[in-house]
Amino acid sequence: MFDESSSDELVAVIADSYREESKLVGRRLAAVAELLGRRTWEAESEDPDCGYMIVTGLQRTSAEVAAAMNLPPGTASTLVANAEALDSRFSKVMAVLSAGDTDWRTVQIILKRTELVRDLSVLAALDSRLSAGVARWQSWSRKRVNNTVDAAVRALDPDAIRERETAEDNRHFDVIPVGNGTAKVDGVLDAESAVIVDEKIAALANGVCPQDPRTLDQRRADAVTAMAQGITLACRCPACSNADTPAPTVDEARGVRTVINVIADQSTVLGIGNKPGYLAGFGVIDAEVVRRMVERATLRVLTVPTVPAEEMRRYQPTAAVERFVRMRDLTCRFPGCDRPAERCDLDHTIPFNHVDPSKGGFTTPNNLKCLCRQHHRLKTFDNGWHDVQLPDGTIVWTSPTGRMYCTAPGGIELFPRMGPPACVEPKARRRNLSRERAKRTARTRERNRTLRPINAEARRVAYAREREIEYRKDRNRQRNTLMFFKGHRHSKSPYMRWVNDPYESETLPPDWQPPPEPPTPDECPF
Template sequence: MLTEQLFEYPSAAVLIAEIESTYREESRLMARRMASIGDLLSRRTEEAEGVDPDPGYAVITGFARTCAEVGAAMNMAPMAASRLVSQAEALDTRLPMIAELLEDADIDWPSAQLIITRTELVEDHLIEQVDRRLAARLIEWSSWSRRRLINTVDKLVREIDPEAAKERRESAEKRRYVSTTARPDGTAELHGRISATAAAAFEQRISQLAMSVCAKDSRTVDQRRADAVLAVSESRGLPCDCGRPECPARGADDADNGPRTVINVIAGEQTVTGESDDPGYLEGFGVIDADQVREFADTAAAVRLIEPPSVTEEQATRYQPSAEVARWVRLRDLTCRFPGCDRPVARCDIDHTTPFNHANPTAGGLTVPWGLADYCRQHHRLKTFHGGPGGWQDEQLADGTIVWTSPTGRTYRTTPGGAELFPQMRPACAAPAARKASRARDKAARIRRIRNKLREQRPINAALRYRERARRREIDLRKWRNRSRKYLLLFKGGRPSTSPFCPWINEPLEPEELPPDWEPPPPPPPLPDGEPPF
């Protein structure tokens, strides 16, 4: 009983209070982050606008500069960084009252995102009304659902700016896309936004293929629909898996004369031969297991050995890389090499880390694998037009690692994706050179050099000290003699002294500063050993 009381969980009220507290802290942190991004955007925009009043095609806007720095600092893909900067700009310039609610933790970040998205097409001269009226309603609510917030925002938009709702429908049509996302279980998710016409045609074709097999097919309807996507991409029918020779859908897998797709798979040689179960990499998808690698290898049109290409002197001084070098660089990098960017190499440019010298190709920027890297068009332009001092700078190491330096001096390191997955793609380490001397002997030699130098410097330092002491003593003696001459003039009124002990007192005043070239008399020679000094 005592043990149960000692380890009793906190009360539900305490747990709920902690959840609410952390929930509100999250909102406040997001408000601080968005405010900082908005301030950085304003700063970079002012810098970009002050560079050149007519930059032409080479302009790197303040928005692009901010997206690059935010993406690198937060390790975000370019689209995600661009979306975050746009949201920060909207809170800063269009929805300041919503930003205040977020800062006070009266709303959460998902709600703020929803408001930003559904009001992005409202005219600038009308957004202030939406911001004010929406903030007034939210501050009155103690809780709300996502649907309630959507309905409220849409209603205000339709009341204040009905043309924005119409434009949103038209804008959605322009934002058509299709993408795939790799999952860790060997499958992928298909996402997209297409027109209603295309969706209807795709749905009809998928449904026809899914229902074209016989009743003995072992797959569910959902599984057949998923398999039909590949059949559509290869312009063929969906084969039935019943295995019966009399199946009416047996010949449905005959391929049409449609376009073929080239798929690149990277794997170790032992994985392909079945001696290893190390995973491989499917370009455009991600990591796949060894069985999938071997399935691709069995039906592959060609299998190539990947190894660092040899480059001739003529190829190294040519601007365009050879096909072998380009293939190696793309398979080594796999994605854009900018921090946080994950755009595949199929949509990237091969760029020289050190700019190619068109006037004198042998002077630098050689076209060699360790001097090339893949950058998406956005970051390629950023490096080209916003590089150098005050911009982004990159340095490629021998193993393909690229060290980036941001405009604020922060450094980021990106390693090639292919070398991360397949260590054999890294360059071999050089054999260590044999040392000709041991560390103990090196230390002893260093100590001897220091002692010899001190021994040579010792008499020089002693002479300098003797000279400085002699100069100070000579100046003190001159001051004392001048003071004595002044006393003689005071007490005797200019009559000369007849004392035999200081005949120098009748001489004129001496200068109390020594010339730079004044040297003291040489020191007396040392006395023989055993002789007294008197």
């Protein structure tokens, strides 16, 4: 394509295409924001207090965007949230992006660093200030853009600048290593060990009563210590803390039974083939790993289960049907969703007839599929989405706008037959996501307000310590110079009388504090 082009022409093509890409991103975000407005209006027409709807306008829009762009649910929700924030909070910055005068990376930084700003007048001032300068940031580093946005936010709304927090406030434990805060638990495990550790931590963390005040992440973090000590995780709710309950024993903790599912071809299990296997909830694993796990595993032949007429008219599937559907689907069957089948519900494609089960909606593999709770609710409570299940397990989805999407069972691509989750009818859980987000923002702003003077004092002390050490080193160098020229004779100069003092330590004790700063005069003396 570019064989006859000069290097300068190639660079020009790269720059022009990058500018056009920014324009396309701006156009896409404008379309997403408009779709969100329409879906929100539809939700409000169905329920005046739409903040507590089961399937909100944001969730409806995220589902359509995920299907159209083949995105995971979390990525699609983030895209919709960014489009909404850019459209409602930074319209002038969005205009600069749509004109191609800045890039999406820079706009993402602006959205991230200003997400705690809530005052409309402050947002308007930031929009005007940042849109006027963002076009000049093309050659800036990410850190420089961060500092510029933070400086603008700090000048208008200091509480919106995130302050460093203590490690205790960020307690977490993840089997897949992540870094966050000043302390982290980090490790790399083999697939089997990772699933076993994750299962045990989840069992310990979920073993406390629902009134425990800790979040799930904090309970998982505390469960690591409990697992290492061989005891169960103690509940911290007032009722359990004040009750005279005996301390947990080692036998109770070891009673946690771990079950993991591995799917493999028969030739791989017998050692006459090297086709990879699949570890449920983790992914594809090598044949050698499969054979190593087979040594202490219970083997089952995975086949399409035969469902008697009596069982197919029950809402809950049998264990064999559940296992087969999970292994067949491997993930949620909604377009773009990759949540593991083990964390999904089993959904009846043709709804189960609770009044007269003999009239259809049977509980059989060809009428069941895996849907995560989010998309199970969407399909159940949003009449805009429709699905049809084909005999081979393929699902044909039709969106509210009439677009069609096909999703095939993941297990069929790896093995000739595959499998299922417990069928749980989704419950109507009403939440106001906007109010919850506003409360989290208010808590973060209050925490920033509290931490700001603490961190400022810590920075002042650290700077003073560095200066004191440098001063001592400099004075010791002066004493060495005096010793070199005059030996042990003292200097008689009226200046720098400290040069005759003994050598000073060039390290400071941990509790060293700088002298207090002199009071600032109320008025200038001149």
